[in-house]
Amino acid sequence: MDFRARLLRLGELQKRNDQPLAPLSDAADPPLEALVDGEWVSSSGARCFVSEHLYPLGHDHGGLRLGDLHAVPIDDWAPFIIAEEGQILDPQQSIFVDIETTGLARGAGTYAFLVGLGFFEGEHFRLRQCFMPDYADEEALLDLVAEDLAHHRGLITFNGRSFDWPIIETRYVLAQREPPCGGSPHLDLLSLSRRLWRRTLPSCALASLETSVLGVRRGQDDVPGYLIPQLYQDYVRWGHTRPIARIFYHNLMDILSMVALAARAGKVICPSLRQEGDPLCDHISLGAFYEVIGRYEDASHAYRLALEHGHSAEDIAAASKRLSALLKRLGRYDEAMKIWRARIPGDEIYPYLELAKQLEHRLRDYAEARHVIQEAITWVRTRDVLLGGQERQRLMADLRHRLARVDRRLAEVNGYDNPGTGPERCSREG
Numbered sequence: 001m002d003f004r005a006r007l008l009r010l011g012e013l014q015k016r017n018d019q020p021l022a023p024l025s026d027a028a029d030p031p032l033e034a035l036v037d038g039e040w041v042s043s044s045g046a047r048c049f050v051s052e053h054l055y056p057l058g059h060d061h062g063g064l065r066l067g068d069l070h071a072v073p074i075d076d077w078a079p080f081i082i083a084e085e086g087q088i089l090d091p092q093q094s095i096f097v098d099i100e101t102t103g104l105a106r107g108a109g110t111y112a113f114l115v116g117l118g119f120f121e122g123e124h125f126r127l128r129q130c131f132m133p134d135y136a137d138e139e140a141l142l143d144l145v146a147e148d149l150a151h152h153r154g155l156i157t158f159n160g161r162s163f164d165w166p167i168i169e170t171r172y173v174l175a176q177r178e179p180p181c182g183g184s185p186h187l188d189l190l191s192l193s194r195r196l197w198r199r200t201l202p203s204c205a206l207a208s209l210e211t212s213v214l215g216v217r218r219g220q221d222d223v224p225g226y227l228i229p230q231l232y233q234d235y236v237r238w239g240h241t242r243p244i245a246r247i248f249y250h251n252l253m254d255i256l257s258m259v260a261l262a263a264r265a266g267k268v269i270c271p272s273l274r275q276e277g278d279p280l281c282d283h284i285s286l287g288a289f290y291e292v293i294g295r296y297e298d299a300s301h302a303y304r305l306a307l308e309h310g311h312s313a314e315d316i317a318a319a320s321k322r323l324s325a326l327l328k329r330l331g332r333y334d335e336a337m338k339i340w341r342a343r344i345p346g347d348e349i350y351p352y353l354e355l356a357k358q359l360e361h362r363l364r365d366y367a368e369a370r371h372v373i374q375e376a377i378t379w380v381r382t383r384d385v386l387l388g389g390q391e392r393q394r395l396m397a398d399l400r401h402r403l404a405r406v407d408r409r410l411a412e413v414n415g416y417d418n419p420g421t422g423p424e425r426c427s428r429e430g
Contacts, residue, residue: 029239029240029241029242030241030242031241032049032131032133032241032244032245033049035241035242035244035245036049036051036244036245036248037051037052037053038050038051038052038129041140041144042140043139043140043143043144044139044140044143045139046136046137046138046139046140046141047133047137047140048130048131048132048133048137048140048141048144049130049131049133050128050129050130050131050144051128051129051131051248052126052127052128052129053126053127053252054121054124054125054126054127055124055125055126055127055256056123056124056125057070057120057123057124057125059125061214061216061256061257061259061260062210062213062214062215062216062257062260062261062264063214063215063260064214064260064263064264065263066125066256066259066260066263067125068263068266068267069091069259069262069263069266070091070092070120071263071266071270071273072091072262072263072266072267072269072270072273073270073272074088074089074090075088076266076269076270077089077091077187077269079269079289079290079293079295080187080191080192080195080269081154081185081186081187082161082185082186082187082188083184083185083186084183084185087184087185088185089154089156089185089186089187090153090154091120091154091156091187091262092120093152093153093154094119094152094153094154094155094156094185094187095117095118095119095148095149095152095154095155095156095181096116096117096118096119096156096157096255096258096259097115097116097117097149097155097156097157097160097164097165097168098115098116098157098158098160098164098251098254098255098258099112099114099115099116099164099167099168100112100113100114100116100228100232100247100250100251101113101167101228101229102229102232102233103229104229106163106166106167106170107170108170108174110167110170111132111135111138111171112132112141112164112167112168112171113131113132113141113232114129114130114131114132114247114248114251115129115130115141115145115168116128116129116251116252116254116255117129117130117145117148117149117255118255118256118258118259119148119152125259127252127255127256128148129248129251129252130144130145131244131248133235133236134236135236138171138175139175142171142172142175142177145168145180146172146177146180149180149181150180150181152181152184153184153185154184154185154186154187155181155184155185155186155187156186156187156189156258156262157186157187157188157189157258158188158189158190158206158254158258158261159188159190159206160186160188160190161186161188161191162188162190165186187262189258189261189262189265190204190206192265193209193213193261193265195285195286195289196265196268196269196282196285196286196289197209197212197213197280197282197285198285199282199284199285200282200285201213206254206257206258206261207225209257209261210257213261213264213280214257214260214261214264216253216257216260218253219249221245221246221249222246222249222250222253223243223246223247223249223250225250228247228250231243231244231246231247232244232247264280267281268280268281268286269286276309277309279311282306283302283303283305283306283309283319284302284303284306284315284318284319284322286302287299287300287301287302287303287306287319287322287323288322290302291322291326296326296330299326300323300326300327303319303322303323303326304319304323306318306319307319307320307323317343317346317347317348320339320342320343321348321350323339324336324339324340324351324354327339328354333358333362336354336358337355337358339351340352340354340355340358341355344372344375345375345379349376349379349380349395352372352373352375352376352379353376353398355372356369356372356373356376356402359372360402360405360406360409364409366406366409366410366413367410369402369406370403370406370407370410373399373402373403373406374403376395376399377396377399377400377403380392380395380396380399
């Protein structure tokens, strides 16, 4: 696109009429509408290219139907959304938003040149993409996006809290317009995915989740995300349309994967949809999240499922530790003690220490506490290779102190000074 053409687009040499200008492109590149199904739409003296796709609810993406998302009860989304008190998020009334931008920063110089919007409409899912062919056309983009956002009462994004939505809000503020959807409940699928799968998957990037969670393989029409800003600049300067068609495909796949990912996550967080032995259901991560938000019974249940269906010794050990710590926190000491006893002997020191504390301080069974402490001392001595020097010294000092205290209390209970207890014996034991 030469300098004269840019000036024409900006209205410096002639006023824009009501008809959209013919797209300017290289002779080697066909017009955009020849590559992407859609049409040019005029608004506010500017224009956008709008592409729409209508999918039935039974459309398969990643082994899931788009309509599977409807099966998740609305209340099950509540712990995972950002919302004002009393607000709920209903995916059927919400809008999926994904943007392609001129850069990766979130400042005033970053534009959203392609905004993908997806929403349920009766028995279909409508996916609408609004493309800004030049910076001077932003008003048209903002008009069209605001119109769709105004008809929905919730946002669903992927990393939208940190990236997509702040950029959209900034563009409206800079245009001296009220950002749409202000205060709407917001479900960020990146945050949800990290809650569910960060412990077990190597990455929670959308491309990685497509592969590991959905089994989606994108076609050759896709384009790497890091190239997208430069490809748009090439379009604005030179009118190269073929790469823009690939960006449309990239954005479309992002939104379809977001719908499928939400449906897949729903099968994990919803008890009535959760399948026993589901390899993608990490009960430890789920339990940890429930614990953070104060749903302790749900957390306890999730940890017990992890113990029952643990795929490895590491998972069982982690579930045991989290469950016993939660039970202790809730004052259910006897239940916690059963778990600690079951982990002795074992590969961790914490069951010995926790059990010894309960026996000494709560049950005052000093003889049994002494026995457990001695077992712990033996455990430390046999793991010189695994423990660092400082860690071993710290543990031995703590255990010797405990043993000396228990010996003194045993002597007090027996009513006499026990020459075989106290600091001298403790030093010999250590």
